[in-house]
Amino acid sequence: KQEVTQIPAALSVPEGENLVLNCSFTDSAIYNLQWFRQDPGKGLTSLLLIQSSQREQTSGRLNASLDKSSGRSTLYIAASQPGDSATYLCAVRHAGGTSYGKLTFGQGTILTVHP
């Protein structure tokens, strides 16, 4: 069974810092990995999608990497801002088995950026 783990569970940083969020998964048979942002009481906003054949994706101040063989992904946020405060979720899409095509989510990292 696929397990997705995110470290740290919570992170508090001053504005302007660069930071790294970590995601690991146990089964490397994945289609892709997707990073999301969730604001309190809201749904999910897709940030980056990395296909299994890709190593990284970038969007603005965000950079996500994927090492499928070791079951790891990182989300790098440059020059953090208070508006970046949210819960960040990673999710992997299964490429086989009974969970084919489904997303399995990590528990999330709660990020707080202080002004």
Place this chain on the structure above:
Amino acid sequence: GAVVSQHPSRVICKSGTSVKIECRSLDFQATTMFWYRQFPKQSLMLMATSNEGSKATYEQGVEKDKFLINHASLTLSTLTVTSAHPEDSSFYICSARKGGSNQPQHFGDGTRLSIL
């Protein structure tokens, strides 16, 4: 970008009421729609997957007679919580995807359901 609209955003009702939640893909045709449930401070748990025009596939432990899913068109799916009870109170989120498994999923803003 792809937009998924979910209504209502919040529902408060008495025990025994049936509640319908709508999920619409506004600017794309959703081949597949997903319904998730999220408890406080926990991650999303998949309830069911539906493809347009066919019956939904429910995850283990999810009662299909309790959570009725209809995916009548490529832009609309509904979740009906039948005879809701306090233990059904939760945050329900729908998601939609165009195309195959290599495509991204887009999520609605969620529905906060509170059963008194």
